[in-house]
Amino acid sequence: MAESAAGALLQSFDLLLRKMNQLLKGLGTEVMVIKDELEIIKAYLRETETKEKSETERARVRQLGDIACDIEDVLEDFMLHFGQCQGRGTISFLHRSAVCIRNPVTFLRMVNHVQRIRTRLSSTLARSSMYPSMSMINEVTGSDGARNRSHDRHVDPLFIKEDELIGIDEPREELIGLLVQGELQRKVISVVGMGGLGKTTLVKKVYDHERVTGWFKCHAWISVTQSFTIEDLLRSIIEQIFKERNEKLPEGIDRTTPIILIEILGSYLLDKRYVVVLDDVWCINEWNYFRYALPNNNCGSRILVTTRIGDVASTFQESSGHIYYLQPLSAEKAWSLFCKKTFRSIKACPQELEEPSVKIVEVCKGLPLAIVTICGILSRKEKNFVVWSKFYDNLRTELAENPEFERVKRLLLLSYNDLPYSHKSCFLYFSIFPKDYQIRRITLIRLWIAEGFIESGTGKTLEDVAEDYLNDLIDRNMVEVAEYYDYGRIRSCRVHGLIREILVLKSEEENFCTSVIRRNVESQVRLRRLSTHQISEDALNNVKFSHLRALFMIGQKAFTISSMHILFSGFRLLRILDLEGAPIESFPLKFKNLLHLRYLSLRNTRMRKLSKSVGELKKLETLDLKGTYISDLPKNILQLRHLRHLVAYHYYTGLHSAFYYASGVKVPQGIGSLKELQKLSYLDASQGVEIVSELGNLTQLRRLGIAKLRTQDGQHLCASIEKLTNLHSFSVTSTGMDDLLELQTLEATPPLLQRLYLRGPLDSLPKWIGTLQNLVRMRLRWSGLKEGSLHVLQTLPNLAELTLIHAYDGTRLCCEGGGFQKLKILDLEKLNNLNYVILSGAMPNLRKMYIRSCVRLMTVPQDIELLWNLKELHLFDMPEEFVQMIRRGGGIDRSKVQHIPIIRCYDNQRRVYEDLS
Numbered sequence: 001m002a003e004s005a006a007g008a009l010l011q012s013f014d015l016l017l018r019k020m021n022q023l024l025k026g027l028g029t030e031v032m033v034i035k036d037e038l039e040i041i042k043a044y045l046r047e048t049e050t051k052e053k054s055e056t057e058r059a060r061v062r063q064l065g066d067i068a069c070d071i072e073d074v075l076e077d078f079m080l081h082f083g084q085c086q087g088r089g090t091i092s093f094l095h096r097s098a099v100c101i102r103n104p105v106t107f108l109r110m111v112n113h114v115q116r117i118r119t120r121l122s123s124t125l126a127r128s129s130m131y132p133s134m135s136m137i138n139e140v141t142g143s144d145g146a147r148n149r150s151h152d153r154h155v156d157p158l159f160i161k162e163d164e165l166i167g168i169d170e171p172r173e174e175l176i177g178l179l180v181q182g183e184l185q186r187k188v189i190s191v192v193g194m195g196g197l198g199k200t201t202l203v204k205k206v207y208d209h210e211r212v213t214g215w216f217k218c219h220a221w222i223s224v225t226q227s228f229t230i231e232d233l234l235r236s237i238i239e240q241i242f243k244e245r246n247e248k249l250p251e252g253i254d255r256t257t258p259i260i261l262i263e264i265l266g267s268y269l270l271d272k273r274y275v276v277v278l279d280d281v282w283c284i285n286e287w288n289y290f291r292y293a294l295p296n297n298n299c300g301s302r303i304l305v306t307t308r309i310g311d312v313a314s315t316f317q318e319s320s321g322h323i324y325y326l327q328p329l330s331a332e333k334a335w336s337l338f339c340k341k342t343f344r345s346i347k348a349c350p351q352e353l354e355e356p357s358v359k360i361v362e363v364c365k366g367l368p369l370a371i372v373t374i375c376g377i378l379s380r381k382e383k384n385f386v387v388w389s390k391f392y393d394n395l396r397t398e399l400a401e402n403p404e405f406e407r408v409k410r411l412l413l414l415s416y417n418d419l420p421y422s423h424k425s426c427f428l429y430f431s432i433f434p435k436d437y438q439i440r441r442i443t444l445i446r447l448w449i450a451e452g453f454i455e456s457g458t459g460k461t462l463e464d465v466a467e468d469y470l471n472d473l474i475d476r477n478m479v480e481v482a483e484y485y486d487y488g489r490i491r492s493c494r495v496h497g498l499i500r501e502i503l504v505l506k507s508e509e510e511n512f513c514t515s516v517i518r519r520n521v522e523s524q525v526r527l528r529r530l531s532t533h534q535i536s537e538d539a540l541n542n543v544k545f546s547h548l549r550a551l552f553m554i555g556q557k558a559f560t561i562s563s564m565h566i567l568f569s570g571f572r573l574l575r576i577l578d579l580e581g582a583p584i585e586s587f588p589l590k591f592k593n594l595l596h597l598r599y600l601s602l603r604n605t606r607m608r609k610l611s612k613s614v615g616e617l618k619k620l621e622t623l624d625l626k627g628t629y630i631s632d633l634p635k636n637i638l639q640l641r642h643l644r645h646l647v648a649y650h651y652y653t654g655l656h657s658a659f660y661y662a663s664g665v666k667v668p669q670g671i672g673s674l675k676e677l678q679k680l681s682y683l684d685a686s687q688g689v690e691i692v693s694e695l696g697n698l699t700q701l702r703r704l705g706i707a708k709l710r711t712q713d714g715q716h717l718c719a720s721i722e723k724l725t726n727l728h729s730f731s732v733t734s735t736g737m738d739d740l741l742e743l744q745t746l747e748a749t750p751p752l753l754q755r756l757y758l759r760g761p762l763d764s765l766p767k768w769i770g771t772l773q774n775l776v777r778m779r780l781r782w783s784g785l786k787e788g789s790l791h792v793l794q795t796l797p798n799l800a801e802l803t804l805i806h807a808y809d810g811t812r813l814c815c816e817g818g819g820f821q822k823l824k825i826l827d828l829e830k831l832n833n834l835n836y837v838i839l840s841g842a843m844p845n846l847r848k849m850y851i852r853s854c855v856r857l858m859t860v861p862q863d864i865e866l867l868w869n870l871k872e873l874h875l876f877d878m879p880e881e882f883v884q885m886i887r888r889g890g891g892i893d894r895s896k897v898q899h900i901p902i903i904r905c906y907d908n909q910r911r912v913y914e915d916l917s
Contacts, residue, residue, distance in 0.1 A: 200279055431513055487777045
């Protein structure tokens with residue numbers, strides 16, 4: 001009886017399995033069908049991107065865009081739940097069936113979702129025979145050639161290169177004269193003109209000019225964003241001025257009222273000559289605050305304003321004010337700019353291209369931004385009369401029915417349309433961030449990868465390809481470099497304000513992203529990406545997040561854990577979660593609810609512990625814990641087999657110099673199994689030799705940071721480093737001043753190493769350093785090196801920056817003639833025994849020199865007068881006797897430094913700043 005019942009039960013179970021397998025196969029077939037449809041939809045959207053469309057066509061494109069996003073969502077769900085076992089046979093079959101049994105609700109939901117998508121797609125297609133043939137799609141070019149274009153032109157930090165500016169000399173000199181000459185009472189100078197004329201570019205050239213930087217004692221540049229508050233602007237001015245003068249900020253400045261900020265700023269500037277730039281002012285309501293915060297101190301102070309609105313400029317003027325109306329370029333100067341940007345020469349336009357070129361320049365109406373944008377497009381097109389004439393015809397169509405201001409927007413939209421299809425989503429990503437927001441280069445690259453925007457390249461990592469995309473956007477004058485590292489690498493970037501306006505409109509049109517500043521979010525059924533800037537806690541109450549892929553909470557100062565728990569519980573498809581700076585001490589829910597997450601930033605939060613459930617994030621690629629208080633990572637971190645970037649450390653922020661500049665995290669044994677890791681910093685190596693030895697398995701590592709390396713583990717670390725042939729940056733710190741950094745046994749050095757940071761005692765400088773042909777930046781701290789031990793560095797062919805902090809115990813630092821050929825920055829700090837620096841004709845390309853707390857230094861570096869490229873000399877906490885030697889009017893070494901445009905002296909203890917230029 002029992003056996004019969006068991007047999008019947010087994011038969012029923014077998015039947016159930018067969019039926020479920022049939023269903024699963026059916027779902028798989030449906031998924032493959034809509035996947036094929038997705039490829040066709042994407043091809044159609046790509047083909048129609050640059051064409052003029054009717055309202056009906058635009059609506060259809062939007063519908064197809066939504067369907068494409070839904071297909072991608074269901075494909076991700078399908079692969080997550082049923083794609084884990086791709087094999088054949090009984091085991092795979094039973095596993096897939098078991099998944100369905102465990103997740104019947106998920107299975108049925110997915111079946112229904114697929115069927116609904118198929119119905120929507122069929123309905124849309126039935127209304128029109130809209131697909132072009134694949135041959136037509138493949139003929140769509142105009143920009144595909146840019147994908148393979150070599151990136152060989154120098155990227156300048158400014159939107160337009162200095163040597164390519166046309167017609168700027170006269171207005172620049174006039175504005176400089178208004179700033180540094182005339183009466184002593186405060187003067188407001190307003191630069192007025194429509195968007196695209198180059199107001200900000202012009203004023204930036206004036207602001208950075210040597211005559212201006214040397215004339216004023218305090219400098220501040222404020223971009224007046226639409227979301228600004230008076231507190232933000234006043235606080236920013238205070239922070240810039242105090243940072244420039246190396247002085248400690250007043251206590252409680254983050255919580256201070258506008259009235260107190262006005263008092264702080266007004267009293268501080270009362271006896272100082274200052275220049276403050278207010279860039280892109282749209283309204284006049286806040287001027288009364290600045291009127292009192294920026295005192296009329298009869299020191300020759302100036303306020304420089306840029307605005308598009310004449311009435312705003314008039315309101316800012318006082319009896320001593322001046323309005324400068326920036327005019328479009330003349331026809332001659334516009335033509336010169338066009339030729340210089342397109343052909344790299346003022347008179348290089350080929351004869352066969354002259355006719356369409358002249359027409360194109362005429363349409364631009366002398367607007368520099370429009371000309372530069374068009375040149376960025378044309379420089380990549382085939383230099384052919386037919387191609388350029390067709391471009392002109394399309395341009396005229398775009399501009400015909402729009403007023404002058406809209407004309408520039410149309411031009412910028414053409415620039416977007418001309419991008420390779422692969423670049424467009426990357427460019428739209430800038431719409432996520434606030435106006436003038438400087439986004440870190442590496443952060444942007446990781447976000448693009450997490451979104452799936454980057455197509456893998458032959459022999460290149462995704463990061464390399466993403467960097468190529470960014471360089472291409474910069475090269476097209478669509479993205480600006482906001483900040484460089486001193487050694488030349490891009491640190492952060494942004495888009496011009498006018499371009500961002502176009503991006504926001506395009507982003508809203510395509511439902512790419514919704515950005516919300518200090519207001520509630522309107523409920524949207526298919527919200528894909530959401531960027532919030534300082535919103536209230538209840539601003540997201542009525543929003544549906546079932547389709548959300550990315551959430552950025554920028555500048556969020558208040559959010560309770562309970563409200564965040566409710567918010568995050570609906571993030572079924574979330575790929576990116578950026579909570580940088582959020583006031584949270586723990587994560588509000590289990591990570592298992594975020595199974596699609598690829599990018600998680602908890603940077604600068606107050607978290608002290610990471611939940612074990614982090615192991616549920618199987619797709620996670622970036623985990624950013626920088627600036628948190630997390631010191632140990634759970635063992636479950638080893639389950640993140642797709643992790644590419646693990647950033648987990650915080651800096652020492654005290655007033656006194658500390659041995660431990662960055663504190664790392666302890667990782668579980670087995671870290672070597674995370675084969676995809678490209679960045680790991682900082683790893684606490686005090687756990688033992690096993691962890692250090694495992695690092696050799698991480699052969700994809702490009703950046704490695706080690707803290708608390710024990711002397712006895714140095715040989716094992718060297719053995720691991722020899723295997724890391726992709727390493728670009730290496731940082732290591734010993735456990736303390738009593739433990740040597742034992743790095744002498746390294747034989748095969750990483751061939752691509754560019755940045756090297758060593759902190760801790762060294763017997764001598766390792767000989768292998770002399771083989772680092774690609775080394776660009778080197779920092780030594782607490783090394784205790786003996787006199788004459790730095791010779792190995794002098795012949796490094798690409799070394800651009802050298803920093804020595806507590807690193808050299810000799811009394812004489814001698815360089816050989818011709819040494820340090822590429823060095824641009826030299827930083828000497830707390831070399832307590834140093835008496836003399838002897839350059840002997842070395843460092844011919846040095847641009848900046850910093851000397852800090854070298855209390856026994858007797859004289860300025862010998863042969864400093866031969867460094868004709870030296871632009872800046874900064875002295876920090878140096879003895880008064882040393883400073884006196886280079887003061888104007890009597891300093892015995894003054895003649896040796898008089899060729900240096902900027903010489904500044906700082907006394908941190910007394911908060912004294914002196915300009916010796």
